[in-house]
Amino acid sequence: MGNVQSPPNNDPRYVSATRAFTQKELEDLRSLFINLANQSQSNGKYISPSVFQSYFGLHGPLGERMFDLVTQERKDQRLTFEDLVDAKATYEKGTKDEIEEFIFRLLDVSGDNFVGRSDLETVMIAIFNDILCIKGSEDRSCSHQDIFNIFLNAANFSKHDEGGTEETMSFEDFRSWCTHLPSVRKLLGSLLLSPDSGRPGYQIPKLLTSKAIDSNIILLRKEYAWHIGGALSHQDLEDWNLLYHSSLNGLSFNTFLGNISNHAGPTVLIIKDKEGYIYGGYASQPWERHADFYGDLKCFLFQLNPVASIFRPTGANNNLQWCAINFSSEDIPNGIGFGGRVNHLGLFISANFDQGHTFSCTTFGSPCLSKTNRILPEVIECWGVTQDATQDKNDAVKGTILERFKEDRNMLKMLMFMMTT
Structure with a gap:
């Protein structure tokens, strides 16, 4: 040949x-x-x-x-x-x-x-x-x-x-x-791989919504989902379910928390403000009441319009995810957000869902995400990321083994101590 x-x-x-x-x-x-x-x-x-x-x-x-x-x-x-x-x-x-x-x-x-x-x-x-x-x-x-x-x-x-x-x-x-x-x-980086090999960068999450929803009010179009998905693993690119949309559910923090309460996985929060800018954040942990920052290094911020960008954690600090509910202290602002520091977050929406702010922050190396630091939300929507069930099962098995190993190790220590006394 x-x-x-x-x-x-x-x-x-x-x-x-x-x-x-x-x-x-x-x-x-x-x-x-x-x-x-x-x-x-x-x-x-x-x-x-x-x-x-x-x-x-x-x-x-x-x-x-x-x-x-x-x-x-x-x-x-x-x-x-x-x-x-x-x-x-x-x-x-x-x-x-x-x-x-x-x-x-x-x-x-x-x-x-x-x-x-x-x-x-x-x-x-x-x-x-x-x-x-x-x-x-x-x-x-x-x-x-x-x-x-x-x-x-x-x-x-x-x-x-x-x-x-x-x-x-x-x-x-x-x-x-x-x-x-x-x-x-x-x-x-995958264009010369075999077309049937599941080439990286080709996956677009399936966006699941109620059939009664007018698609024109949805912020997250396929191009945006593909963009956000570039920072995620393959197992996070299956089904994304619309959990909350302010045009349907109202700009309500309580409704938001109620709608997402049954979703245990990561979420994608998207905001369109009255300046027309669209941006948001990927929350790897559930939105739960905390008095301080929490979360892990899977969190990130993103811009969608008028520019598309992903901002991953820089490692500068662990101020990743914020969710404060019903605190009376001014040092703990009620609302949700990502990065930065208290009262100066990379992205923050107040508990009233009527205002917020965005500042440049070292947590993600991100700039101000909107035209100005002050945010006046026009639309807020949240998507639940459905992770691969097989992967979750494997992780659960691993966790069980680790916990069992820890318990067995402690029991062994106790037995050895009793034998030597």
Whole structure:
């Protein structure tokens, strides 16, 4: 089969690339190549662009750019077995820097050695239209272009295209963009995985609501859920149930607490304020009465509109989640929130649900999430994250074993003490 049967052993790049794989992985790659090469009607010698793009689900400029990178930009429209091994060794088995350098080059869909806003827009259009198959915005008040823009607004362009008018992105700009958009980073880092392998970054939680609810009043559209889900594990990306919506249940803290009381898992809190900004937080722990901060490092803050960003814990402090109910002290403000410090949280909604605040905070490295520090909520909604039942069961079993082990160890200590006295 041409290149498949007689690899160029004198090519140091190819020889080095093969060392990144087990023998079984190389055999699987060989089988994949043979299959796609036969479909390409090349007598098993190479894979054509159309077959490559069809198999990996990559079309248009993004698919063309990926094919160029995998074929080392030879422009001969022929992807050899050595090309496939070389590309996957770098893109999937390489160091973090090597993988991110490959993705950064992939973003240059125009092939002009610069990554500008137009390149990113082309990539985001491909992600939503061709890969995630979200063809249009679910909210009639927001155009599809607006959705693209919230992801582009998270990018910084600190360089200038010499001889051009467009500002461009540096490698550090790209890394920062990926930090704020983990869903984008996950997806762009898995494009050469097998389409049936459950590729990271492709999962969109199923949003479950009552059939009687008008979908146009829901803040959490699919694009937003995909964005938030980028910071979560696969087991948290199954079903998200709408537990509370202020337009239906009223802006009431008591109703909010009542509606979520039967949900034991994590929740996604989303706020739209009267400035039109949309943002919120992921609460890994139930909303329960505390006199101080609580929670764990799974909590995070996020922005949805007019810019999409994720802000994970920095480790600066443990002021993660806040839920104070019916306290009379001014030092314990009643309400819910995330991060920062008392009376100066990264995000806080008062117990009246009629006002709140957002400040930059070191807990999440987040900025003020709205136009101003003061929040006047217009819509508040909360979603319950349904975690994988199998995972929960395994965790429960582990917890039981640990507790049993602790009890047995204490009993053993007591027996040893009695034997020595």
